[in-house]
Amino acid sequence: MLTLENVSAGYGSFQVLFGVSLEVKAGESVAVIGPNGAGKTTLLRVISKLIDATAGEIRMEGRSLNAVPAHEVIGLGIAQVPENRRLFPRLSIEDNLKMGAYLPAARARFAERLEMVFALFPRMKERHAQLAGTLSGGEQQMCAIGRALMSGPKLLLLDEPSAGLAPVVVQAIFEVVRKMSAEGYTVLIVEQNVRQVLKVVNRAYLLETGRIKSSGSAAELLNSSEIRKAYLGI
Amino acid sequence: MDIFDVFLLEAVLNGLLLGGILALLALGLNLIFGVIDVVWICYAEMIMIGMYAVYYLHNVYHLPLWFAFAGAIAIVAVGGAALHHLVIRPVLAAEPINQLLVTGGVLFFLQAGATLVFGVEFRNVGIRLPQLQVGEMYLSMARLIAFGVALAAMIGMSVFLKRSYLGTAIRAISQDRRIMPLMGVDPNRIFLVTSALGGALAGVAACLLVLQYDIHPAIGLSFGPITFLICVLGGLGNMMGGFIAAFIFAQFISVGGFFLHVEWGYVLAFLFFIAVMFWRPQGILGGK
Ligand SMILES: Nc1ncnc2c1ncn2[C@@H]1O[C@H](COP(=O)(O)OP(=O)(O)OP(=O)(O)O)[C@@H](O)[C@H]1O
Numbered sequence: 367m368l369t370l371e372n373v374s375a376g377y378g379s380f381q382v383l384f385g386v387s388l389e390v391k392a393g394e395s396v397a398v399i400g401p402n403g404a405g406k407t408t409l410l411r412v413i414s415k416l417i418d419a420t421a422g423e424i425r426m427e428g429r430s431l432n433a434v435p436a437h438e439v440i441g442l443g444i445a446q447v448p449e450n451r452r453l454f455p456r457l458s459i460e461d462n463l464k465m466g467a468y469l470p471a472a473r474a475r476f477a478e479r480l481e482m483v484f485a486l487f488p489r490m491k492e493r494h495a496q497l498a499g500t501l502s503g504g505e506q507q508m509c510a511i512g513r514a515l516m517s518g519p520k521l522l523l524l525d526e527p528s529a530g531l532a533p534v535v536v537q538a539i540f541e542v543v544r545k546m547s548a549e550g551y552t553v554l555i556v557e558q559n560v561r562q563v564l565k566v567v568n569r570a571y572l573l574e575t576g577r578i579k580s581s582g583s584a585a586e587l588l589n590s591s592e593i594r595k596a597y598l599g600i
Numbered sequence: 601m602d603i604f605d606v607f608l609l610e611a612v613l614n615g616l617l618l619g620g621i622l623a624l625l626a627l628g629l630n631l632i633f634g635v636i637d638v639v640w641i642c643y644a645e646m647i648m649i650g651m652y653a654v655y656y657l658h659n660v661y662h663l664p665l666w667f668a669f670a671g672a673i674a675i676v677a678v679g680g681a682a683l684h685h686l687v688i689r690p691v692l693a694a695e696p697i698n699q700l701l702v703t704g705g706v707l708f709f710l711q712a713g714a715t716l717v718f719g720v721e722f723r724n725v726g727i728r729l730p731q732l733q734v735g736e737m738y739l740s741m742a743r744l745i746a747f748g749v750a751l752a753a754m755i756g757m758s759v760f761l762k763r764s765y766l767g768t769a770i771r772a773i774s775q776d777r778r779i780m781p782l783m784g785v786d787p788n789r790i791f792l793v794t795s796a797l798g799g800a801l802a803g804v805a806a807c808l809l810v811l812q813y814d815i816h817p818a819i820g821l822s823f824g825p826i827t828f829l830i831c832v833l834g835g836l837g838n839m840m841g842g843f844i845a846a847f848i849f850a851q852f853i854s855v856g857g858f859f860l861h862v863e864w865g866y867v868l869a870f871l872f873f874i875a876v877m878f879w880r881p882q883g884i885l886g887g888k
């Protein structure tokens with residue numbers, strides 16, 4: 367579904383990604399793990415075209431994204447839950463969800479998808495009129511995931527959904543990720559919580575200083591001594 | 601004492617009516633600032649252009665008044681979008697002071713341009729609405745209409761911002777500009793639409809003001825400064841704050857003018873403004 371071929375990117379003259387290649391197949395859930403500053407967020411930004419790749423090619427369902435402006439990416443079925451959730455703090459939950467359904471095709475199915483999001487996160491239904499900025503961290507994450515789902519994406523990009531949340535809430539969020547991949551969503555998730563994320567995805571890539579260091583099935587990575595030492599502390 | 605009360609009531613009511621149009625002026629400026637973070641120093645000059653548009657369409661080209669009004673609103677709306685595209689966009693990332701200077705430059709450009717093109721004579725569309733007599737009180741019909749239209753425009757704007765997708769995006773973009781593309785929103789388009797809306801509001805104000813004032817190239821100076829003060833008083837970018845501040849200001853002008861002299865009304869209003877700024881520099885309701 368999504369392929370990256372030798373993608374390089376950065377900020378101005380500061381290069382962050384160096385020839386990254388990866389693939390996400392339809393129906394798969396894939397994780398990108400790696401330490402702080404490895405370039406994980408930059409990777410998702412370049413897929414969503416928030417920044418341009420300086421080299422290489424990104425393709426969604428065979429179509430090159432290189433010339434696609436950022437605001438058209440979601441129309442191709444790629445929705446992102448950005449780092450730190452980035453809700454609109456002074457809009458209600460429902461208005462945040464409405465923003466997720468901004469595209470004309472999504473507007474037509476707003477009511478139906480709202481029900482779907484409310485079924486997934488009953489808490490969002492209870493609090494639909496509350497300002498997003500007043501929600502707890504976990505609730506904000508649910509709202510942010512809900513907002514991305516409102517566009518009816520084929521591919522969901524998640525940037526550290528578990529960051530800064532209490533352990534119980536982390537569990538709940540990963541449960542949602544697991545449920546979504548079980549329901550057939552294609553997911554690309556960036557995480558530092560390696561142990562947890564490898565339990566819910568099919569495959570993973572290890573990104574270090576902007577380069578893919580290794581990749582494999584979740585089970586392979588869980589058992590690799592490199593990952594066990596550096597990321598699982600075993 | 602009875603008579604005195606009636607005149608006071610008249611002043612209060614006229615103040616209320618004046619408040620309506622001031623609130624409309626503040627709404628446009630607050631909308632632009634709230635969304636784009638740029639103050640259109642030349643806002644009142646956009647209104648001046650709208651007033652000339654009404655005059656030329658109606659009095660020179662003899663088109664029906666309603667058409668002249670619609671035309672003026674459209675012209676200023678397009679002008680607002682053009683202002684954004686040609687002047688604001690290139691300095692969006694610049695320091696606020698540069699943005700102020702640029703729109704300040706447009707103020708002088710429009711004023712000087714209007715003087716060259718339209719001349720310095722005072723123009724008038726020649727519509728004089730009667731005073732409305734209610735009991736022993738006289739209320740300005742033009743102000744009553746302005747009040748009604750301003751109120752309707754504000755309610756319409758608020759419903760639009762609350763209910764529509766575009767309106768929701770306009771509220772959202774002021775809270776997080778950079779992630780808007782993730783929602784499928786082109787921020788540039790929202791800015792253009794907002795600028796056109798701000799222009800359209802200035803156009804509506806122009807239509808209401810031609811009923812009460814003569815048109816000349818410097819007419820903007822009569823409302824520009826007071827509109828800024830109202831916006832700052834209410835909290836720059838805060839539409840509700842601007843609304844409330846407009847009515848407070850109008851009462852100072854109207855009731856202050858009733859007890860003393862009209863000019864004193866303005867003096868009191870400005871003194872009040874300065875006092876509030878000491879007490880709450882962020883404005884009555886705080887910034888956006
Ligand atoms: N907007 C930006 N401008 C300049 N440099 C940036 C910007 N965003 C990130 N960087 C730099 O790019 C590098 C990679 O950052 P990135 O956010 O992609 O890392 P990350 O893997 O997501 O880290 P984390 O796990 O802490 O979120 C870092 O050195 C960071 O300082």
Ligand SMILES: [Mg+2]
Nearest residue numbers: 406407408449
């Ligand atoms: Mg990151």
